Amino acid sequence: MHTPTDTGVRNSGQDARLDDLHNKLATEVDNLVTSADWTRALETAARFRAYSAANSLLIWVQYTDAYAKGLVPHPVPTFVAGVRGWNSLGRTVIRGQKGLQIRLPVLGRFAAASPDAGEDTWRRLAHWEKLRPGEVLKKKLVSTKVGRVFDVAQTEGRSLETFPEPVLLEGEAPVGLWDGVAVQITGRGFTLRRVDSAREIHGANGLTDYAARVVSVRTDMDPAAQAKSLIHELGHVMLHGPGNADSSSHRGIGEVEAESIALLVGAAHGMDTSQYTVPYVATWASGVPDKDEVDVVLGTLDRVRKTASRILDDLDTTQISNGLPPGLDRDSLAAQHAAKRGAAKAAHHEHAQTTRETVVL
Structure with a gap:
């Protein structure tokens, strides 16, 4: 069952892409029938800890399929990010490369004057709507949409920072x-x-x-x-x-x-x-x-x-990458998006002020 979009209209193209992703996941899960398969899924989750378990599997299965078709040069994905993330690191997606589809959350804004009175007291806010006096705001998942990320092998540009990899002797435990x-x-x-x-x-x-x-x-x-x-x-x-x-x-x-x-x-x-x-x-x-x-x-x-x-x-130990490129993490991504939103709001406000002044004159 798909949740309606903010406009209340079902997007058949989006639904079809979500269904396709679910089918990919279903096929991948059906393949997890042995201890070795389950171990590989866990190793994939370890390599892409910045992403959900479902998305780590989707990244793996689509990337390995691309490698089998000769579209990427390496058999195993390493660092994965969206177009904006790569651009912020001075890299761009190579022309002709196909994005790896993942499921992204769609969060709705909800407001209530008495937040402890039960879920029925929360009302969904339109994207333009502001809180009323005395209301509190919370965001929660209302649906999912399809997003696209790219492995570093699908990009070109500025060299990445080196990432420290743990080196262990046989039988030894990581320091700390x-x-x-x-x-x-x-x-x-x-x-x-x-x-x-x-x-x-x-x-x-x-x-x-x-x-x-x-x-x-x-x-x-x-x-x-x-x-x-x-x-x-x-x-x-x-x-x-x-x-x-x-x-x-x-x-x-x-x-x-x-x-x-x-x-x-x-x-x-x-x-x-x-x-x-x-x-x-x-x-x-x-x-x-x-x-x-x-x-x-x-x-x-x-x-x-x-x-x-x-x-x-909570560990102060040397660990492999979480799947995001060196120099890019969730906090920096959030800061980038916040800065973009702030700039867009400022531009909108400046335009609105100019428009009002023009009308008055």
Whole structure:
């Protein structure tokens, strides 16, 4: 079901493009039938953390298709941005290159005088409409639209800044990863306990005891494996405690989510993901009643991505790119757009003033 646009008129072209994107996602999700496929999806999400899980998959599948057709020179996308983003970095899209379609949110403005009185009290504002005295404003998702981004291989111009990539020796953990994750665990009210062997925690590599609020990790493994297990347990702490809505709504996939979070965080640090074992079962999504399988899988992947991103944002470690070109981030993009809007408003105001003065004269 598509939400009407601001004008109230359905845009059949936009609807068709959205349907096409959904079909691409459905095909991609249907291909996630093995642990290796799911791992690749997580690695893609790690590489494009600035984008939603759905958009990271869309970027991947369209770019690899373009590579197969000889339209781009490299097999793997690296840095992705829109035309304005690339232009701000002194680069332009190469003539003839086709944009990678993604889903963009359309936010509506809503106002209410009593915001705590319920959703029914909020009214949708037209794009020109201002708040009435005493009203507060909020924005929320009302629909989606199709946007286009381009990989750096599809652009030309000024050279990009170099981006530091983590370099790890086999079996070693990234510098600061264990300590950073440990701080996040203890910061959530859990005690961290190191044990000498798996025998002390029922044969597991790590264990989270919600009742005692204790996280245990065995230390008779190499540092990389210990860090991986610690991240896995942090995933449990963040998503699967008693009373957690995600835990009750998605019962039976706790290990999938925790190991997926560990893999995504590890991949963002350049760790070897072949050592991760995600117990992905292709049929679990079909067991969720009254929900489309594509939405269930994407919801799980997005929940994993968001949780991993929260962990990564709180770590002071060297990580791979989040998918945006060096020198470009969400804050700078927002500042650019705000500046453009401010300039446009100023120009409009100046034009209006000139027009009024002309009429008066």
